[in-house]
Amino acid sequence: MYTSQGKINRNTIVEQYYPMVRRQALALQVRLPAGVDTDDLIQAGLEGLLNCVDRFDPEAGVAFSTFAHQRVRGAMIDELRSRDWIPRSVRRSGRELEQAMRRLEQRLGRSPEEREIAAELEMSIEDYHQLLQDTNSGLVLSYDEVVLEAPGGETTTEEGVDTPAEQVTEAQLKQLLINAIETLPEREQLVITLYYQEELNLKEIGAVLDVTESRVSQLHSQAIKRIQSRVRNL
Template sequence: MSSSIGTADIYTASGRRERAGLISQYLPMVRRQALALQVRLPASVEVDDLIQAGIVGLIDAYDRFDATQGASFSTYASQRVHGAMIDELRSRDWLPRSVRRSYRRVEQAMRSLEQILGRSPSEREVADHLEMSINEYRKLMGDANDGLFSSYQEESDDETLASAIDPDLSPYDTPEQAATESATKQRLMEMIGQLPEREQMLLALYYQEELNLKEIGAVMGISESRVSQLHSQAVARLRVKLSW
């Protein structure tokens, strides 16, 4: 690692002490990020697993940090920790294939309806297009929301959405990558501005204010399950818009 933190060989005693000290110093940050993610996820996700993944990300940050890229180590480490936790969630891939297929059908329906209507379709319009009842559609949106972290691999995934709303979560390795990401985030913010007002509010509360689903429901006056449905729907709309 080329930085002010030092270049001690990780296999020497001094290198091991330096790394241990780094983990101790940044463990509270890792724990905060793990807790912030855990409250948004199914109960089966253990916070200790997220913390362990975050520590791996912290060590990776130690090894890869280059002070000449302009970011501070604390910012870079936070980004790497967040990314490692997201990778851990994706590796679990708990979203059933049937739900994944149905969610893709929702995206396809949204894409077709936007072209026909010239605007974002309503829930009822998407459900009718898929020959679903509104309750079936909303249940699908709720089921899909549990797998958002594991199912989105494209550039417009949940992590990119988070980084667009909260710049502190935006990882980059080079100025070129940072520039590309900046353009992507600008486009994404423009797309967010085209969402229904309620979905814009939900995304801001979820990613920027870091409220959990229950807290967002209290703010918006809707149930926690309804928040989950709307979040999944908002992300689907954005994926459709970004695919054009």
């Protein structure tokens, strides 16, 4: 991994970590519209990886693999954000959906059911399901934005070391997310766990739940909107 001069060998790093970059690109791609090219995500990830080589400090006490994993994913997310491919109308609909959920939770003292959310939005359950489908394409970014753009969410310094204050903020943010996920209905909790922790795709989750891929997409979208409405309201 290092040259005879004690520097990180960039070619060796690319060869060693390319499979990791490709895995992350594929994991993101299956959650995005068909127009997003996996090769573009891989290229962004490789650029993030090489940026790690320039910024990594072996004396900082952070493993290069950990540092690289975070930077590669961040580079891919930045690439997607730079395209701004989520229509404004979809963003607006997503915000309105979050607000409706928040109002209902405050009024009912619990997570609202689908029919209650649809009624709050003054639409049929069919139109509500279509709204979930329409907003789902941007949710991989929205989920990451909860972590990456919330106050204190960006915790890595230029040297790759978290300050004590930043570490506390990150821990608090993670706890907020955990608490929000724990309030989800059981089936939506399972979807989030299988999707983000077990890294199953929608089709695989559908097989586990014995529902269609489209239904999993709706449940995923609804779960993320519930999480956002809670975390962003704290």
